[in-house]
Amino acid sequence: MHKLTVPISDEDIRxxxxxxxxxxxxxxxxGRDAAHKFMIEHFIRSEEVAVDEMELHEELKRLLNGSVIYHCGPVVKQDEAGNWSFVAAxxxxxIREEVYQPEVIKHFNLKGVMGKGGMEAGTLKACGEQPAVYLHAIGGAASLIAQSVKEVLAVYKMDFGVPEAFWVIRVEDFPAVVTMDSHGVSLHTTVAAASAKKLEALLA
Amino acid sequence: MDYTELDLTDSFVELIRRAATILPDDMRQALGKAKGNEKAGSSAEGALDTILLNVNIAEKNSTPICQDTGTPIFEVSYPVGVSTRMLADQIRAAAAIATKHSYLRPNAVDIMTDKNSGNNNGEDFPTMHFHEWDNDSIHVDLLLKGGGCENVSTQYKLPNGRLHAGRDLEGVRRAVLDAVNQAQGRGCGPAVLGVAVGGDRGSGYIKSKLQLFRKLEDTNPDETLAALEDRLYEETNQLGIGPMGFGGETTVLGVKIGVQHRLPASYFVSVAYMCWANRRASMDVALSGETMEANYA
Known part of the structure; x- marks a missing residue:
C-alpha cells in the first residue's frame, strides 16, 4: 500500500x-463529462479565457496543480446552514473523457486521474510525459468512498447539475488501484489481451 | 374497496430506499463466495473486499450503495379497477421525495436543454410498465439500472460473420461471450447478464432487463436454456477479466436467458449487462383486507 499526499511528487508517481x-x-x-468539455472549450483550446471565467480558471489551476481529478458524480446532502457533504461518491x-484527458493533464499539471474502467493510449502517453498515473477506484463502492471524503470545500458550476459540477473535496485515505502507470504499462491492455486470447479459444 | 383513494406514494419511497441501499441477499452471498475464490492479496480480492464493506455501510447508514442510482424501472402488476395513471403519478412523486432524501441522485437530464430536472422526473422517466392481473393485490418489482453497465449492454443481429454466430443457440453463446469480452471492466463487474433471444430491438432489450429480476439461484424452467445459462456462466468466468477488470477468477455471477418469438427476418440477442450492484426490490400490497400494508422483499 502506497500512501500519497497531495501535492504528489514526481518521484512518488515514478x-x-x-x-x-x-x-x-x-x-x-x-470533474466528469460536462466539466471536461467545459475546461477544454473555455480554458484550454480557447484563444483567451473570458473575464467572468478567469477566477475559476485560476482557482482550478491552483487546486489541480500536483493533485488528482476524480471522475465522479456524487450524491450530496446540504444541511440547514448550507454546508454540503458527500453521501455516495x-x-x-x-473512457468518455479520453478525448479531453491528455490536454487536461498537461494544462493543470495533474498527477493523477481517477475513475473506473481505465483509459486509452492518449492518456497513457500523457501519464508517461507528465508524469501522472491513472487510479482505479472501486466502482459502486459509493458509501464507503464517501466516508473518506472528510470535507466539501467548494463547488463550482452547479448549473451543470449536481453530478456534473466541480466539487472540491478533502479526502483521507481514499482507496484506489494504479491501473495505468507512468512507465507505459496499462493493466487494462494486459487483461484485455489475455481475455481476447481466451475468447478466441472458446469460439474456435 | 374504493381504489380511487389508494395512495401508495410513501410505500414507493420506501421501496426505492430499499432498492438503493440494501443489496439483495443472493447477490451479497455470491460476492462473498467470489472473494474466497480470488488469490489472496490480489487487486481482485481487494475490490471484492471493498465492495462487501461498502454494501454493509450502505445498509447500515441507509445511503446509496452506488452513487449512480440509475434508471428506476418499475414493473407493476395491478387488478382491474386500479388506475395506472394514478399509480404512475404516485411513482413520480415518490421518485422526487426519494431524491430529496438522497436515496436517489438527481439522474434525469433534458436532451434539449441539457439541464438535470433535479428530481428524477422527466420524459419517460422513471421507466414504468403496468400489467393487469387477476390477484386482488398490487405487486411491484423495482430495478435500479446504473448507467455505466447500461453503456456496455448491447444487442447482436444474427448471423454475425465476425463471430461465426448463426441463428441458433450456439450463435447466442458466441454473442454473449463476445459481449462480456467487449465490456471488460467498464460495466463494474462481476456482472449479472440478462439475455433475451428474439423479439424486436425494443422488446428484446426490455426482456433482457426483466431477466435481471430473477434470483441468482433461479433455474430456467427450460432445460436447454438452463444448460446454456450454466455453460455461459462457466465460460464467461474463464475470460479472466475479473472484478472491475483487474483480472481474476470472477467475471460473471449469473446468466439468465429469456426468449421471445421473432420475425422470420430477425434474430436478435440482447444482452443487459448488470453491475455487481444488482439493485432490485419488490413489494406486495394486499387490497382485500382492512388495512393496506405494504410488504417488502
Whole structure:
C-alpha cells in the first residue's frame, strides 16, 4: 500500500506501477463529462479565457496543480446552514473523457486521474510525459468512498447539475488501484489481451 | 374497496430506499463466495473486499450503495379497477421525495436543454410498465439500472460473420461471450447478464432487463436454456477479466436467458449487462383486507 499526499511528487508517481494499491489524502476535485468539455472549450483550446471565467480558471489551476481529478458524480446532502457533504461518491466510467484527458493533464499539471474502467493510449502517453498515473477506484463502492471524503470545500458550476459540477473535496485515505502507470504499462491492455486470447479459444 | 383513494406514494419511497441501499441477499452471498475464490492479496480480492464493506455501510447508514442510482424501472402488476395513471403519478412523486432524501441522485437530464430536472422526473422517466392481473393485490418489482453497465449492454443481429454466430443457440453463446469480452471492466463487474433471444430491438432489450429480476439461484424452467445459462456462466468466468477488470477468477455471477418469438427476418440477442450492484426490490400490497400494508422483499 502506497500512501500519497497531495501535492504528489514526481518521484512518488515514478515509484508507482500498474497493480499497486494506493491511498490518497489531500484536496482533490471532481470533474466528469460536462466539466471536461467545459475546461477544454473555455480554458484550454480557447484563444483567451473570458473575464467572468478567469477566477475559476485560476482557482482550478491552483487546486489541480500536483493533485488528482476524480471522475465522479456524487450524491450530496446540504444541511440547514448550507454546508454540503458527500453521501455516495463512487467513480464514473472514465473512457468518455479520453478525448479531453491528455490536454487536461498537461494544462493543470495533474498527477493523477481517477475513475473506473481505465483509459486509452492518449492518456497513457500523457501519464508517461507528465508524469501522472491513472487510479482505479472501486466502482459502486459509493458509501464507503464517501466516508473518506472528510470535507466539501467548494463547488463550482452547479448549473451543470449536481453530478456534473466541480466539487472540491478533502479526502483521507481514499482507496484506489494504479491501473495505468507512468512507465507505459496499462493493466487494462494486459487483461484485455489475455481475455481476447481466451475468447478466441472458446469460439474456435 | 374504493381504489380511487389508494395512495401508495410513501410505500414507493420506501421501496426505492430499499432498492438503493440494501443489496439483495443472493447477490451479497455470491460476492462473498467470489472473494474466497480470488488469490489472496490480489487487486481482485481487494475490490471484492471493498465492495462487501461498502454494501454493509450502505445498509447500515441507509445511503446509496452506488452513487449512480440509475434508471428506476418499475414493473407493476395491478387488478382491474386500479388506475395506472394514478399509480404512475404516485411513482413520480415518490421518485422526487426519494431524491430529496438522497436515496436517489438527481439522474434525469433534458436532451434539449441539457439541464438535470433535479428530481428524477422527466420524459419517460422513471421507466414504468403496468400489467393487469387477476390477484386482488398490487405487486411491484423495482430495478435500479446504473448507467455505466447500461453503456456496455448491447444487442447482436444474427448471423454475425465476425463471430461465426448463426441463428441458433450456439450463435447466442458466441454473442454473449463476445459481449462480456467487449465490456471488460467498464460495466463494474462481476456482472449479472440478462439475455433475451428474439423479439424486436425494443422488446428484446426490455426482456433482457426483466431477466435481471430473477434470483441468482433461479433455474430456467427450460432445460436447454438452463444448460446454456450454466455453460455461459462457466465460460464467461474463464475470460479472466475479473472484478472491475483487474483480472481474476470472477467475471460473471449469473446468466439468465429469456426468449421471445421473432420475425422470420430477425434474430436478435440482447444482452443487459448488470453491475455487481444488482439493485432490485419488490413489494406486495394486499387490497382485500382492512388495512393496506405494504410488504417488502
Amino acid at each position: 515509484g508507482l506501477h500498474a497493480g499497486d494499491t494506493v491511498s490518497i489524502s489531500g484536496v482533490i476535485v471532481t 463512487g467513480p464514473t466510467t472514465s
